[in-house]
Structure formats: C-alpha cells, structure tokens
Amino acid sequence: MSDAEDRSDKRVFGKAIKRNEDIPLLTGSATYTDDVMLREMVHLAIRRSDHAHATIVDIDTSEAEAMDGVIAVYTGEDVVESGVPNTIPTAWMLPGLVTPQYRMLAVDKVRHEGDGIAAVVAETPEKARDALDAIEVTYEKLEHVTDPVDAVESDVPPVHDEAADNVAFDFELGEKDVVDEAFEAADHVVSVDLRQPRIIPNAMEPRAAVADWDRGTEELRIWMTSQNPHLHRMLLSAGTLGVPENKIQVIAPEVGGGFGSKIYHYPDEAVTAWCSMQLGRPVKWKASRMEAYVTDCHGRDHTTTAEIAVNDDGTVQGVRVETYAGLGAQLSQFATATPSYLYSTILSGEYAIPAIYCRVIGAFTNTTPVDAYRGAGRAEGIYVIERLMDVAARELDMDPAEFRRRNLIPADQFPYQTAAAVIYDSGEYERAMDTALEHIGYDDLRERQKALREEGRYLGIGVGNFVESAGLSPSGLAGDLGAQAGGWESSIVRFDSTGTVTVLVGTADQGQGHRTTFAQIAAEELGVDIDAVNVVEGDTDQIPQGMGTYGSRSASVGGGAIARGARDVREKAREIAAHQLEASVEDIGFDDGEFHVVGAPDRSMHIQAVAAQAYLGHNLPEEMDPGLESTNFYDPENFTFPFGTHVAVVEIDPETGAIDLERYVAVDDCGEIINPLIVEGQVHGGIAQGIGAALYEGAVYDDDGHLTTRRMDEYAVPHATYLPDFETENTVTPSPHNPIGVKGVGESATIAAAPTIVSAVVDALEPFGVTHLDMPITPERVWRAMGGGD
C-alpha cells in the first residue's frame, strides 16, 4: 500500500473493517424477497413469448383457468382494460428519440423471446408454472432481427411501427468537421472494427417481488429485488399502476447482486402488484434462472468502427467512432443514456486527445432489452479507446505502454476539460501506471516475451488504462443532457436519545457492504464507535427519498450525503455542548467524540451525552428545537473520475489456442478509501466480470431469434478456478469536490479488465500479425487467429 493511504489521523474511516452484514448473510438468517411469506399469499407465473417476433392472433386461457389451484389468468388486454397507465417509461430523453409504449404485458405483438404475454396466479408456484403450458397462444410469426446493424440496414418488419428503420435515436457528440480536419492533418489514421457482445448480468439472486395491496386503504406495499427502491416507487406510481406515490411502500430487503440489472422497472414486478390489486391478496413472483436469462436487461451489444489519428511523434490527434448499439425490443429506463452520454463522454480515456467525434445509432432489435450493466457505457468507451491505443502503437511500432504514457493527461492539468464534453476532477495517471508497470516488472516481461518467442512460446502482456465517470450524477448537468430524474442522494443522520446513531440513506446495497462503509463515514464524522451506528437502506417508508445504487455512486454521492448530514448533526451538537459548558461555540473543540472547551480539556461533554440532552430538551440554547438529526440532500457538483492501470500476462497454448492467465495486476485510484477490504473486494469481483466478458461470456441468438446461451452450462460466468490470484494496489488521488474525497470503485475493475485481457491476448499473437480479436476470445478464435483451420 502506498504512503498516501496512511490514515493515522482517522479512527475508522480508511480502516479494513470486516463487513457488518456478513454474519446474517452467511448464516442464512438474512431475509431476501423470496423469504417474505404473507398470509393468503398466492403465486404468479408469467407466460412468455416463444418467438422473437410475432403477431398474437389469439390467447386462449380457458384450459389454464380451469386447472386445479389456478386463481386467475390475465392477458395484456386485461391490463389495458383495467385503465392503469401501463407504461414502463424511459428515464433519459435524447433528441429525436422514438418512445413506443412499453406495456406490462404484450398486446397484439410479441417483440422478443421472453416477452410477457399472460399472467397466471395460483395457489402454489408449481401450479402457476404448470398452468402456463395450458395457455394456448396462436401466433403469426414475423421476420425478426437480433443484430443492431442488421436491424437498421435490412428491411425486416420493424420492431415498432413508430421506428420504421428500427432507429430509436441517432446521437452525436463532438463536431465532425473539426475532427475530420484533425484526421486529415495527422500522419497516420488507424482503424479497428469491433463487436462488444451482449452480456447477461447473472445476479446470484434472480429477480422477485411480493406485492400486498390493501383494498381498504388502497395502499401498495411491495418487496422487490431493487437497486433503487425510490425510483421503483416513482415508476410504479407514475408509469405503470397510477397508485399515488404516497401510497406505495417499496421494500428492498437483502438483494443478491444486481450489476445494473435490478435498477430497472420491469413489467414483471408491476404485473405482480397489479395482480395483487385485482385479487386483494398478496402475490409473489420469482424469476427462474432461465427466465432471468431472457428477461433481465442485457448489457453492451455494440458494433463499432473506431478510428484514431496519430502523428509520428506518438501523439494522438483525434478519435472518431461510429457505433450501432442494440437496445433490444423495448426502451428500458437508461437504455438511451448508456450507449450515448455514458459511452461517448469517456472516449478520451486517460489521454489528452484534442478532437473526438462519436456517433451512436441506437437500434431496436427482437431481443431482450439492453440497459446498463456494470461499467455501463464507460466500459464500452474505454474498451474502444484502449483498443485504439494498441492498434496505433502497433502502427507506429512503439511499445504500447510507452505510447500510452506519452499521451497521458499530465497531473498538473486537472481539472481537465476533455474533447468529449466532461471535466475530469483529478488524476495522477502516470503514478498509477508506473505503480502497475513496476509491480509486474514490465521491462523484464518484455525481455522474457522475446526469449520465449524464440522457443515458439507466446507470452502476451496487456496494459489497460482506464478512467471512469462515476458518482452519477450532478442533477443539473444530467438534466441538461436529458435525464428525467435527479442525481442527488439523500440521507437522514439521527442520534437516538440513548446515543446510538441511525443513518437512513437512499442508496440500496446488493452486496457492496454499505452497512459497513456508511457506518465508518458516520462514526468518523461523529466520533462514535462504529457499533453505535446502524445503517438503514431499502425501505421507502423509513427513508423518505433516494436515488439508489448504480453508476458507482453510493460511496461518493450517498457517502457524501451521510458525511454532510453527520457534520450538520455535529455542529448542532456543538451548539448544545457550548450552551451546557457555558462557553461560546467558537471555543468548543471536538476530538474523538468529545466536545471540550479549548484550553480547558476537563470541561467536556461526549457527543452521545449531548444527544441525550437534545432529546430531553431541558436545557437547550434559546430558540433551538429539540432533537438531533439532519436530513441532507447532496447533489454533486461534478462526476468523480476514478482511474488506474491494470496489467495482465497471458500465455497462449499454440496447439489449442487456450489462454493461460498467468498474472493480473490492478492499480486502482478511487480517491479516498473508506474501507480497503471492501475496495479490494470490489476490484476482485470487477476483474472477474471483465475477464468473463473478455474470455467466456457473450449471449448468442440463433437464426430463429432464440437465445441459445440460456443456462449456466451454456453461458460461462467466470469460475474462481479460471482466475489467477489478483495482485491489487491503490494510489489515492482524492476527488476535490466530494465531501469525503471519494470517487467510487464499483465498476472500475470491470471497465479495466476486459480491454486489459484483450490487449494481452492480442499482444501474444503479434507474431501472427493479429491486431485485434473480438470478445469473447475463445480458444477457437485464438487457434484460428494463429492459422488453425485454414
């Protein structure tokens, strides 16, 4: 660990404290949505389309309705007739965006395999599931398209009549003329065509919901697997059900992973609630794993032509990108933001690039909707710029690390306005890069690579630099770009009368360890033991407002709101202490939880004693209200920009093309570190997912538009046994605008790992003239790249 991480002045912030939440999670006492059991509860199963694209001619539910234990069968028409708003809305508008109505259950047409057609409610999950097969659906099949380029260029019937050419949006960033000029003036232009395949998120816990409609009070309580319960409360109200927002309670109990997939308001949870409203009984729905594969929003799905302009001196002059982004059959909430702003604005990477232009065509396809998946947009953008840096270095015959170094934004240039419209807050890119290259012994590795090549062995060294726009998001800026929601976060920090602290915050953990890190923040600010702090998330009746957990925002925005709230509480406590110690506020010091009169250390009062006084209210400053709590809305002034350098070493088996991942070094700079253990955990998981994308994953649709990779033995999430021991380090460059200097780390390693691995494999294959391979780089792709099968 570097010197910068010495936090000897802090008591708990920055310490590697073990996670508070693990005992209930590991012992099974924790409550997940599927553990919620209510009296009179019935079970929902959803009949889904078997076809990629078809007209629904008829749905005959009579046989299913007659089955033992079946309580009701509903179709999309029933939902329409009920008069609810029935619209899954998009949460990010773009100029010219086509927004077809996205309904809770399909009517007239199905648009992708897995599209919901009918809902069966039965006494048991098994009976509901069995009745699905008894629903007779008569289809008239339509031609379909699953590839985003084909969707725009072929003349198959459009996914939506509103978009005859399947184009949902045609987005531009940068001035094309200016960038074209930069390209004309440059010594070299190198291009690469690349595919970033669809990723299936594969959260460990499939989505689930338990809805309980109270017919008397007309209040809806819904437990669901949610990354952002408040957004779900809003969308259930304004989008799908029309129940007033103040009569909806969304509870996200323990949530087993999300990676983005549990951000969105899907039809299924709305249907669960709607069924409860029809029946006046609690209804539970739980996705099977196969259902998750065809309904959880997928990620990525980009087809890109990218170009880079470089001069002989090794400086980058410009980047030009055209991407077709598959959006799937419907617009999920952030499907528009992810491939447009989140993607194009990171294309400068860590580099000083004077001219950047990006065009993105968002295309409807007959596939599961695509939305943000860990790294969302930034992962795709960094992948593009890092592949370009590799091909450009090859073109110039420069070492890829040296070429990167030459183009880094210097540390003294921050805050740095990129040519891709954003201002990087802070960075010391070369320090992180040096740390990574020294750690792995880069120069020695290049020597070893050379020697091994003489023996017919192929070692590859991949260098991946990344920067991420995290801490989503400054509300005003996001609003200017089309966001339909704010990017702030809200906390309530409250001393209880006995001196314990309750922190209520609108983020929503799915495994990140918020109960630990947030307690560390509050405990540090308030000078209390971490055990005295209880962090509460995931219940909209307890936490009035929030925006949830996504976009690497919880530590920086949620943590910022907690720190600010705690400081407000501390300052009120200081006033009370001053009053009771009969000193002026300016003369009250605060140290390790103790308020004391400066110069008279024995005249002191612990903050927890102050809290008791605040609630007693017997002796407070004039005009001060009792109580000791603060509600805080923190709206960040900018994104945060974590960064770092990852390095991978691979060796290729020349016989089979198998890739042996020998070493993986990750140097991450996520600003101030709240808990090094949790940061390391995030980095490990992130690397694993990046490696998964690079080497194993990738959804495949067959010619009939069926997802062929629909189970865990057909779609490989990376197994622990496939991974080397990760060697992680951190540098610390605080965010200058964040209240606690943190930047966030949730997505960093996923963003970094995929390009790093691809870089390493392509580097190994340099003797074969290979400049690029698309993900997933399977052994067969490597074998063919080496001339196998010719």
Add this chain to the structure above:
Amino acid sequence: MYANDFEYYRATSVAEAVELLVSNEGAEPMAGSHGLLPRMRTGEEAPPVLVDINGIDGLRSIEETEAGLSIGALTTHAEIARSELVQTHAPALAVAAQAVGDIQVRNGGSIGGNLAHGDPRADLPAAVLALGGSVSVTGPDGSSSIDATELFHGDFKTEVGDHEIVTAVEIPVAANTASTYVKYRNPLSGYPLIGVGTWVQTDDGGETIEAARVAATGNLVRSMRLEEVENALIGSAVDKSTIDAAVAEAAVDEELYRQDPQASAAYCNHLLAVRTAEALDTVLAIETN
C-alpha cells in the same frame, strides 16, 4: 426452476428397486443424482417416480476379481479417483473420475449413475470404453452384462433397460497395459469439450502395440470409440511415427458433434487430435518435442 411433482421411494435391495421400477410407469432410479436432478429442474426430464437406490447395501466397493476390477455402482467418483487399485490397474478411470465436476460432485456422484445417465458430455464413458469395461445390470429377468461399446446411445439414452439398474462396472485387467484420460474442459459447463481415454497393451518387450482402445467424449452426440485410431496403433511399433499415424486418424464426422456457439466441429476435431496425441504420448511413455 421447479422440478415436476414426483413420488419418491427408497429401495433397500436390488430386487426391491427393480420391483419399484416395474410397478411404476416411467420411474427412474436415482443414485447421486448429479445428472438427473438438474435435468428435472430444467424440465428436460420429468419422471413421475424416483427410486432412490442409495440405501442398497453391497453396491459401494472396489474389488479385484479374476478378470480385473469390479466396482460397485454406488461407488463415488472421489472413491474411485483415490483408489489404489484403480490407480494401479485402470489409471484412465482414476484420472477421469478425478476430472468429473468439482469436489461436491465427486463426493456425491457415482459411477453407475454416471454411465447409466447417458450424458454424452460425461468424462467416465471415455475411460470405461478405453478400458474395455462393461456394466452389470439387474432387471426383472435377472442379471446380465452390457459391454461399454453397446452402452451409449447418445442424448441421455443407454442400453440399460427402463426396469434395470446398474449394479457394478467391470474393468478387465491385463499385463503390459497402460491407460489414461485427457480432458479439455469446456469453460461453459465444466464438462469436457473433448475428453480422450486411451488404453494400450504391448508385447513383453514393450516394443509393439498388441492391442489398443481409444475413446472420445465431450461435445459429441455420444461417447464413442475411435476405431481408426485404434487400427493405426494395433500391431505397430511403439514409436513417434505410430503416434503420428494414429493421431492423423483422430477425427470424426461433423454431424457427430453437437452445436456449440464457442466451438465448431473443425476446432473440436483439432482438439481431438491434440488430446489423442497427448494421451498416446502418456500411455506409450514417449517423450515428444
């Protein structure tokens, strides 16, 4: 996913198990159930009745017989992998058993069920085929033996009758033999993308190959012997050129491979050749490269 409803019986003798299979239409025996239950949960199989044979005494042992080894059907992969008898007399089976799944699967799954399940991706069939093994089965008409070459029909179908249970696996043992199993793991499933089992018998001097069996499993429609490879070995000298000639025959028709989005038939055939060479190098103890 939920498995369909089924009735569950626990048999305490082979006769009782057979009786339960006969009297319950569509009943399936279950042992370790690492093959059957996952398929029931995905709806690929929906037997109305399961007959649990785990409680039957006497089916869990590894014994030397006059002909070789007799391995009780309920013997787990882990027990086979660590058995000195198997390691000594049928190394291909020990290696293959160690290559199955993970620790939990190896501790739960058993050899009889693995072979009777008929999963074309399974490891053990290549070893049992290469070793010239057979399975003993008992049904309503008594006991009989099925040679491994007759056993695997592909697509989870085997020669084992609906009312029969596998009681033991017989592996012949002979002098001057060597065997091994080489697996190329499919990262998606953990099953072999290609697995090759090899067995050779030489003359006393170790100079000529007198008998050979080579079998493949994995992305194939069924586990199968590679007779052309065997023919190239039998009667040939133990040397590098023999291996080269045999490996040149290590290919199967494209239609004998199942579709895999990450591995074409051409690539699988390439792997088959590479793994056959590796396996032969091991059993013939020839240093290559």
